[in-house]
Amino acid sequence: MLKFTVQKSELEEKISIASSAIGSRTVDPILQCLLFKPVGGVLRIQATDLQTSVIANVKIGEYEGNDAFAVDADLIDDIVKNLPEDEVLFEYSNGKLTIRSGKSKYNLSTVSEVERFPSIEYDESGITFSIDTSILEEMFDRVSFCASNESAMRALNGVYFEAHGGFLRLVASDGYRLALAEQKLTIDSEFDFILALKSVREIEKLLSSTTEPEIKITFDHSTVSFNAGDITTVVRVVEETFPDYKRVLPKAFKTRVILNSDDFAEALKRVMVIAKRGNEKVQLKITDDVMELSSQSSEYGEAVESIPITKDGEDLVVNFNPKFLSEAIKHIDEKEIEFNFVDNLSPLQINPRNVEGYLYIVLPVRA
Amino acid sequence: MLKFTVQKSELEEKISIASSAIGSRTVDPILQCLLFKPVGGVLRIQATDLQTSVIANVKIGEYEGNDAFAVDADLIDDIVKNLPEDEVLFEYSNGKLTIRSGKSKYNLSTVSEVERFPSIEYDESGITFSIDTSILEEMFDRVSFCASNESAMRALNGVYFEAHGGFLRLVASDGYRLALAEQKLTIDSEFDFILALKSVREIEKLLSSTTEPEIKITFDHSTVSFNAGDITTVVRVVEETFPDYKRVLPKAFKTRVILNSDDFAEALKRVMVIAKRGNEKVQLKITDDVMELSSQSSEYGEAVESIPITKDGEDLVVNFNPKFLSEAIKHIDEKEIEFNFVDNLSPLQINPRNVEGYLYIVLPVRA
Numbered sequence: 001m002l003k004f005t006v007q008k009s010e011l012e013e014k015i016s017i018a019s020s021a022i023g024s025r026t027v028d029p030i031l032q033c034l035l036f037k038p039v040g041g042v043l044r045i046q047a048t049d050l051q052t053s054v055i056a057n058v059k060i061g062e063y064e065g066n067d068a069f070a071v072d073a074d075l076i077d078d079i080v081k082n083l084p085e086d087e088v089l090f091e092y093s094n095g096k097l098t099i100r101s102g103k104s105k106y107n108l109s110t111v112s113e114v115e116r117f118p119s120i121e122y123d124e125s126g127i128t129f130s131i132d133t134s135i136l137e138e139m140f141d142r143v144s145f146c147a148s149n150e151s152a153m154r155a156l157n158g159v160y161f162e163a164h165g166g167f168l169r170l171v172a173s174d175g176y177r178l179a180l181a182e183q184k185l186t187i188d189s190e191f192d193f194i195l196a197l198k199s200v201r202e203i204e205k206l207l208s209s210t211t212e213p214e215i216k217i218t219f220d221h222s223t224v225s226f227n228a229g230d231i232t233t234v235v236r237v238v239e240e241t242f243p244d245y246k247r248v249l250p251k252a253f254k255t256r257v258i259l260n261s262d263d264f265a266e267a268l269k270r271v272m273v274i275a276k277r278g279n280e281k282v283q284l285k286i287t288d289d290v291m292e293l294s295s296q297s298s299e300y301g302e303a304v305e306s307i308p309i310t311k312d313g314e315d316l317v318v319n320f321n322p323k324f325l326s327e328a329i330k331h332i333d334e335k336e337i338e339f340n341f342v343d344n345l346s347p348l349q350i351n352p353r354n355v356e357g358y359l360y361i362v363l364p365v366r367a
Numbered sequence: 368m369l370k371f372t373v374q375k376s377e378l379e380e381k382i383s384i385a386s387s388a389i390g391s392r393t394v395d396p397i398l399q400c401l402l403f404k405p406v407g408g409v410l411r412i413q414a415t416d417l418q419t420s421v422i423a424n425v426k427i428g429e430y431e432g433n434d435a436f437a438v439d440a441d442l443i444d445d446i447v448k449n450l451p452e453d454e455v456l457f458e459y460s461n462g463k464l465t466i467r468s469g470k471s472k473y474n475l476s477t478v479s480e481v482e483r484f485p486s487i488e489y490d491e492s493g494i495t496f497s498i499d500t501s502i503l504e505e506m507f508d509r510v511s512f513c514a515s516n517e518s519a520m521r522a523l524n525g526v527y528f529e530a531h532g533g534f535l536r537l538v539a540s541d542g543y544r545l546a547l548a549e550q551k552l553t554i555d556s557e558f559d560f561i562l563a564l565k566s567v568r569e570i571e572k573l574l575s576s577t578t579e580p581e582i583k584i585t586f587d588h589s590t591v592s593f594n595a596g597d598i599t600t601v602v603r604v605v606e607e608t609f610p611d612y613k614r615v616l617p618k619a620f621k622t623r624v625i626l627n628s629d630d631f632a633e634a635l636k637r638v639m640v641i642a643k644r645g646n647e648k649v650q651l652k653i654t655d656d657v658m659e660l661s662s663q664s665s666e667y668g669e670a671v672e673s674i675p676i677t678k679d680g681e682d683l684v685v686n687f688n689p690k691f692l693s694e695a696i697k698h699i700d701e702k703e704i705e706f707n708f709v710d711n712l713s714p715l716q717i718n719p720r721n722v723e724g725y726l727y728i729v730l731p732v733r734a
């Protein structure tokens with residue numbers, strides 16, 4: 001038996017966050033459920049897809065009984081968000097759950113073998129550090145779009161965390177481009193791990209929904225937990241080795257271009273109209289103070305644009321997948337951007353001018 | 368040869384409206400094109416899927432040449448909306464089209480056999496009447512959602528227009544429910560026709576995008592044209608007979624319920640959480656001053672709601688597809704609504720209280 005009263009607004013929010021851990025294609029019905037369980041005076045809501053788990057604590061007043069129950073996450077989400085009053089009464093007994101609010105009443109069946117719900121384990125004695133919520137959110141935003149979407153490429157289908165020399169680096173790459181963001185840490189421990197992209201999405205949701213200014217991260221070699229007040233996201237790390245990304249960071253440049261990011265983004269958008277119907281390439285032709293962008297489609301024709309630049313070094317003609325340039329530019333929130341080229345076959349480094357801490361590497365394509 | 372200058376903003380708008388006539392699955396590439404053609408000092412843009420056609424006139428200044436050209440609608444839409452400046456120069460010659468705006472330049476191929484573009488014919492000497500744009504838009508909004516989505520049911524997959532006794536009636540039905548809206552006309556002609564749902568969607572776009580206060584409708588027995596200033600939508604009518612809908616309009620009622628539409632909509636939304644996971648039914652149990660709404664799902668349980676009503680006549684228990692009730696209620700913009708019942712097997716009439724001119728009929732389902 002379990003009986004408690006809860007505020008709709010808080011319950012709705014926590015159900016929504018916990019539900020996001022649930023996989024879209026789960027075979028076992030218990031993995032489509034949320035587990036509700038009183039723990040130490042609060043109601044704990046849990047969800048897991050076995051790789052990513054969310055634990056959300058909800059304030060409840062006095063409660064009777066101590067039973068746990070599991071109920072379909074979609075169903076309870078749909079019910080709670082439509083309830084008429086803020087005060088909601090839950091009564092659970094022998095597999096039957098009654099929810100009452102105002103004149104509304106639901107009599108629901110719950111999952112029979114609640115003890116089959118997977119336990120979520122993590123070791124709070126691991127390496128622990130804190131980071132500003134907004135900084136971590138920004139770092140994820142700057143790198144995660146470069147991760148591979150191919151779940152078969154396990155090492156690249158995620159974000160690499162590397163703590164080294166007092167800095168935390170996040171790196172993501174799909175083999176054609178790479179993003180790197182770094183931030184000073186308050187601890188000196190050295191460690192690294194890979195978070196799967198799906199786990200990253202969960203943590204991004206946690207970061208964007210929390211009002212906590214800091215996130216506490218605990219790493220115990222097989223799992224990492226991200227704690228923000230009432231909510232903890234626990235993630236199994238990917239058991240793979242991240243490629244040696246430092247090898248692809250260019251060392252010396254022969255052509256440096258400074259340009260305005262809006263000019264470039266607008267011109268690129270216009271040549272992409274043709275590129276996306278053609279060979280998915282944009283040619284950049286760099287001369288003294290002009291960059292000409294052009295794209296061809298054998299069926300539809302061609303587009304040509306030009307923008308003013310400041311150039312240092314040699315003239316250059318080089319081709320790229322325009323999507324990779326466009327996405328990198330979108331994630332740089334500075335007006336002045338540097339394009340640092342070695343030659344038309346080597347990786348291009350794109351970074352904000354006069355701002356340290358993040359950069360993008362994009363491989364050219366052949367003409 | 369054809370050479371003209373045009374304002375981006377107007378061109379973009381007209382391209383967007385004309386493009387909407389283009390079918391999503393056309394086999395002939397010319398039907399994916401817009402035809403551009405100077406006619407009487409303006410630029411005429413045309414698109415057709417052979418059933419629905421749009422003719423949009425765009426202001427241009429002095430122009431040279433008189434050739435028509437056809438270009439892929441998606442491509443030109445994509446190009447024009449991204450152009451940097453408001454002034455756009457088009458130059459067409461021997462199948463090649465150049466578009467210039469600011470520093471942007473496109474060299475495009477056009478469709479070779481432009482004379483294959485279907486001509487759009489309609490007889491301006493047919494029956495003609497005008498109707499307020501906002502009134503026609505409201506009438507469509509009130510009925511078109513009840514039309515069948517099955518294109519094989521040709522007579523029901525559209526909206527029936529019936530002019531009779533100085534009134535225009537719009538009727539739509541999918542066989543399970545029916546919507547009717549009527550409006551006084553300024554002409555006495557008697558005529559009727561069916562507009563296919565796809566054509567209705569086109570005309571709805573015309574109505575929502577135009578700033579013209581009146582729409583001029585011309586009917587010549589095989590086509591209807593809807594003219595709003597610069598834009599004319601020409602539609603082939605469906606060559607079918609609409610069923611005798613007057614037969615299903617209930618005549619005498621045994622139970623009349625007056626209720627608040629928000630109360631009902633909210634309660635219905637909550638029982639639908641269960642209904643949509645169960646047997647897709649809602650039971651209405653009507654007693655003196657209460658309507659109880661309930662739904663069952665063998666897997667998940669049940670939901671029960673109650674709302675206050677004013678009842679005239681007999682008690683009643685009756686079942687409906689909740690979606691049909693919900694959609695009807697959403698289209699009534701009055702707070703006080705009447706449910707007029709004959710019995711639990713006969714069609715229910717739903718109408719706003721004290722407002723004439725539109726009503727909904729919904730068939731019950733068996734318990």
